[in-house]
Amino acid sequence: MTDSLNPPLSYEASATTTHRHVATTLPxxxxxxxxxxxFLHLATCDGLTPHISLMSYTxxxxxxFDPYPTIIMTTNSSSRKTTHLQTNPRVSLLVHDWVSHRPPTRASNTGNTRDGSPPPAATRSSLASLLLNLNTSALSSISTTITGEARFLEPDSEEETWCKDRHLENNTFEEEMSTFGQVPPPGQRRPSLSIDEDVRVVTVxxxxxxxxxxxxxxxxxxxxxxxxxxSGEAGANGVVL
Incomplete structure (x- = not known):
C-alpha cells in the first residue's frame, strides 16, 4: 500500500494524451x-542540441494582434536561442509557481546529503523562518509546459512596438530595488528590464x-x-487539432 504522506515521485503513465481538457479558455x-x-524556462533546439534559457516574460x-493567449519575450539578436529559433521555431516552455527550496533529505549515507537551500543557518532567526513559511504556504503545487512556435516580430512594426511596451511595463518593479537595499528616489521607478535596439521581440x-x-x-x-x-491525434504534449 502506498503511503499517502510519501507519494511516489511519478505514478501516472503519460506517454499519450492524459485527462485532456479542451476549452476556449486556459485552465x-x-x-x-x-x-x-x-520567470519561465525556454527550451530551443537547433536539431541536435537542446538549449535551456531562463527568461523574463509577459x-x-x-x-x-492575436485572439489567443500570448507570451512575449525578448532575446539578443546574437544569442544562441535566437540562432536556434531562426532555424527551428518549435519551442517548449516550462512555468512553475513554487520556489526552488530543497529541504534536507534523509539520504545521509550517500555522500550527497544537502543541508537545504537556504541552509539552516539562514533560517535560524524568527523573521527568516516566518518569511520562509509564508512564502512556502502561499505557493501552489503545479507547473505547466507549453509547446508551440516562436515568432520574431518585425522590427519597428506596430505589433513589435506595442508588445515591447507591454513587456517593459510588466517587468518594471517599483519595490524590488529597495528589497536589496537600493532605494530609488521618491516617485521614481527603476525598470528591472531594459530593451536594447538590437534585441528581438519574440511571441509564443x-x-x-x-x-x-x-x-x-x-x-x-x-x-x-x-x-x-x-481530432484525436497526439501532438508534442499529447494534444493537437
Missing amino acids: PEVSSCLKNSR FLPSTP RVREGRLADWKGGVRDWLVVQEGEEV
Missing part, C-alpha cells in the same frame, strides 16, 4: 501560474500544454476557438 491553474510566476490573455501563442502537480499527476490542455473541431 484556471495555468492562467494563474502564468500571471504569478516571474503573459497576456490576448493582444490586438499559448494553445496547448500539460499540467503537472508535485505528486506526478498530469493533465493535457488545449485552447480552441469557438466552432473549432478537435
Whole structure:
C-alpha cells in the first residue's frame, strides 16, 4: 500500500494524451501560474542540441494582434536561442509557481546529503523562518509546459512596438530595488528590464500544454476557438487539432 504522506515521485503513465481538457479558455491553474510566476524556462533546439534559457516574460490573455493567449519575450539578436529559433521555431516552455527550496533529505549515507537551500543557518532567526513559511504556504503545487512556435516580430512594426511596451511595463518593479537595499528616489521607478535596439521581440501563442502537480499527476490542455473541431491525434504534449 502506498503511503499517502510519501507519494511516489511519478505514478501516472503519460506517454499519450492524459485527462485532456479542451476549452476556449486556459485552465484556471495555468492562467494563474502564468500571471504569478516571474520567470519561465525556454527550451530551443537547433536539431541536435537542446538549449535551456531562463527568461523574463509577459503573459497576456490576448493582444490586438492575436485572439489567443500570448507570451512575449525578448532575446539578443546574437544569442544562441535566437540562432536556434531562426532555424527551428518549435519551442517548449516550462512555468512553475513554487520556489526552488530543497529541504534536507534523509539520504545521509550517500555522500550527497544537502543541508537545504537556504541552509539552516539562514533560517535560524524568527523573521527568516516566518518569511520562509509564508512564502512556502502561499505557493501552489503545479507547473505547466507549453509547446508551440516562436515568432520574431518585425522590427519597428506596430505589433513589435506595442508588445515591447507591454513587456517593459510588466517587468518594471517599483519595490524590488529597495528589497536589496537600493532605494530609488521618491516617485521614481527603476525598470528591472531594459530593451536594447538590437534585441528581438519574440511571441509564443499559448494553445496547448500539460499540467503537472508535485505528486506526478498530469493533465493535457488545449485552447480552441469557438466552432473549432478537435481530432484525436497526439501532438508534442499529447494534444493537437
